[in-house]
Amino acid sequence: MKLHTYYRSSAAYRVRIAMALKGLDYDSVFHHLRRGEQAAEPYRSLNPQKLVPALEGEGAVITQSLAIIEYLDETHPNPPLLPADPAGRARVRSIALSIACEIHPINNLRVLRYLRTPLGHDEPAIEEWYRHWVAEGLGALETQLSRSPDTGAFCHGAMPTIADCCLIPQLYNARRFDCDLNPYPTLLGIEERAVALPAFAEAAPERQGDAEA
Numbered sequence: 001m002k003l004h005t006y007y008r009s010s011a012a013y014r015v016r017i018a019m020a021l022k023g024l025d026y027d028s029v030f031h032h033l034r035r036g037e038q039a040a041e042p043y044r045s046l047n048p049q050k051l052v053p054a055l056e057g058e059g060a061v062i063t064q065s066l067a068i069i070e071y072l073d074e075t076h077p078n079p080p081l082l083p084a085d086p087a088g089r090a091r092v093r094s095i096a097l098s099i100a101c102e103i104h105p106i107n108n109l110r111v112l113r114y115l116r117t118p119l120g121h122d123e124p125a126i127e128e129w130y131r132h133w134v135a136e137g138l139g140a141l142e143t144q145l146s147r148s149p150d151t152g153a154f155c156h157g158a159m160p161t162i163a164d165c166c167l168i169p170q171l172y173n174a175r176r177f178d179c180d181l182n183p184y185p186t187l188l189g190i191e192e193r194a195v196a197l198p199a200f201a202e203a204a205p206e207r208q209g210d211a212e213a
Contacts, residue, residue, distance in 0.1 A: 001026040001057035004043065006033045007208035008176075010104060010169035011065040012053040016203035017165045018069040022076050026057075030210035033109055066100055069162050081162045091148075092156050095141065095163035099170050103137035107173070130177045138174070138184050141167075146186040153193050160194060168194050172205065 003019070003026045005012040019026060031038040031052055039050045047054045047063050055062045055071070062068050073081045082089045105111070107130050115121045115129060145151045155163035171191050174181060181188060194200045205211055 001055060002029050003027070004029045004031060004047070004052050004054040004056070005208070005210075006031055006038075006052050007205040007211045008173075009033060009052050010173050011051070011100070013169035013172070013203060013205065014065045014100075014165045015053045015055065015068050015072075016208075017160075017168065017200055018072055018081060018162070020199035020202045021079060021081065021160060021165075022072060024072070024076060026055075028209055030208075032210065066096060066162065066166075069165060073162075079159065081160070081165065083156060083161065088150070088156060091150060092161045092163045095144070095155050096161075096166045098137065098141060098144075099163075099166040103133060103170060106133050127177055131179050134170075134174050134177070134179045135183075138170075138179075138181075138187060142184040142186050145190075151186065154190055160197070160199075164190065164194050167191070168200060 001024070003012070003015060005016065005028050007030075031043060033052070037043070038047075038052060043054075044050055046056075046061055049063060051063070053063075053065055053068060055068045058075075062071050069081060082092055112126055112130065115126050116123075121129075145155060150156055152158045154160050155167060167187065168191055171181065171187065195204075201207070
């Protein structure tokens with residue numbers, strides 16, 4: 001399998017965590033997003049959205065991080081990244097989607113660039129935009145997880161799921177923008193337990209072959 005990735009992409013980071021949890025080997029194909037390499041051929045033909053990640057394998061090209069992770073969970077079911085019961089699966093997907101669809105997209109690199117050019121916002125305004133939406137999203141998630149009996153050592157129960165694959169990269173990026181994470185003790189507790197696992201450590205941005213010094 002080939003994983004098209006960029007070390008700081010939180011979407012690619014999610015997939016790297018999932019693959020590490022499942023012990024899957026793959027070849028990394030790096031695309032430097034800030035240099036626009038994802039828009040060049042032949043990757044643009046492979047993924048017309050010009051986004052990472054994309055997974056090549058078994059005759060298929062799969063895009064979108066959550067679709068990739070669920071594909072991996074179906075084709076390599078151990079360890080499972082979704083609970084066995086329908087309600088549990090729905091809860092985990094809800095948590096993952098609240099990050100991947102509500103927080104991440106409006107703080108994506110291409111959105112931040114558009115705020116800068118052509119809209120003309122300066123860096124302090126752009127950083128304030130980022131922190132505002134992170135606080136909105138993580139605040140709601142903290143409330144949800146802190147009040148739920150289904151929250152355990154991780155977002156759902158005692159083992160990592162797709163939800164944790166999404167949460168850890170989002171917290172990593174939040175720190176890059178100096179977001180105040182103190183209001184989210186439940187999320188930080190989950191993060192502390194997750195990053196202690198070898199799979200999460202292996203997937204970390206600084207451990208990737210394209211990481212910048």
